[in-house]
Amino acid sequence: MKQGEARYIAVIMGGTCGERDVSLETGVCVVRNLREAGHKVLPVCIHPDGQWEVAGDSGDDPGGWFVGKSSPALEIASDLASAGIECVFNGLHGPGGEDGTIQGFLRFVGLPFTGPDVAPAALTMDKALTKAVLMNAGIRTPRGFSFPPTAAEEPPGALRAWVEEISAEMGFPWIVKPNCLGSSVGIELFRNAEELLGQVEEKECRWRPVSGLCGSGFLIEEVIGGRELTCGVLEVGREGAVSLPPIEIRPVTSEFFDYEAKYTPGATEEICPAPLDETTSAAVAEMALRVHHLFHCDPLSRTDMFLDAAGDLVVLEVNTLPGMTATSLIPQSALEAGFDLPDLFDKLTRHGIAREAMRKAVETP
Incomplete structure (x- = not known):
């Protein structure tokens, strides 16, 4: 096209x-x-x-x-x-x-x-900072704690005491993820303190977050039950930001949407559009737009969230540079909305050119 x-x-x-x-x-x-x-x-x-x-x-x-x-x-x-x-x-x-x-x-x-531009990219890549901004805006997000990047170097007794202190406030299971990585790299589920503490000592696995090999630290979060959803927002035309059809993510071979589930064929069922009633679908779209504007994600974002048992939305994170392969989530929802890949990538490119021209016009004396 x-x-x-x-x-x-x-x-x-x-x-x-x-x-x-x-x-x-x-x-x-x-x-x-x-x-x-x-x-x-x-x-x-x-x-x-x-x-x-x-x-x-x-x-x-x-x-x-x-x-x-x-x-x-x-x-x-x-x-x-x-x-x-x-x-x-x-x-x-x-x-x-x-x-x-x-x-x-x-x-x-x-x-x-x-x-994204410089500031939105830097902010949304940091999961702990993203969580703080969401909470400040009154948007529900999983409870979480920052895990120090030097965790593997802590004296065993001190680390155990820290884990026990956190577990007294937020019971297991925990999701542990690198603070500044995407693509579900390094995400792991821990059911008790012994699993986590034992993993800290394992140095041979490069991307396991608690191996102490991620310099940006880690995020420990409570596990949210319910339906996992994601919703994209595209902001490239005169109509401004528009939400794309939401997708429901159902891992088939794992308990959650980890790296293997995301990139192994057949490991996850991705349903687009998500089978939601009209009210819930509108709420998901509204939440995605709200998060998109909150972080100034222009021109594209994808907000991951859960729909819990009570029917409330819980935002996990926002992605400003989501995967763009033919089977990635944003291309799937864009196609459902009427944008094929040549059209989508063309629009993103022309937007980048126009944005820079506008910036120069504003900043030039």
């Missing part, structure tokens, strides 16, 4: 964190669909060492895009600007990609970009 004037777009993918593989899948999907929309597209990869590489062969086979000829980030970004790149489609996930880092860097070198 071609949408007006063709643009020259760089799609950045990869990254240095544990969400690299998900980002590469997003990047490949975005490149293909932006080309289908009629744009000239240049794939760009951030390697695990932080070096950047521009695709030497940008044909349809992603296997030939990147051959290891990388250079420092500033050098590549400057080359992109000089080459006439009009927008960078941000296909990164996790630290470095959705925490304000890449946004600030691209702003510094003068390249328009898709996704």
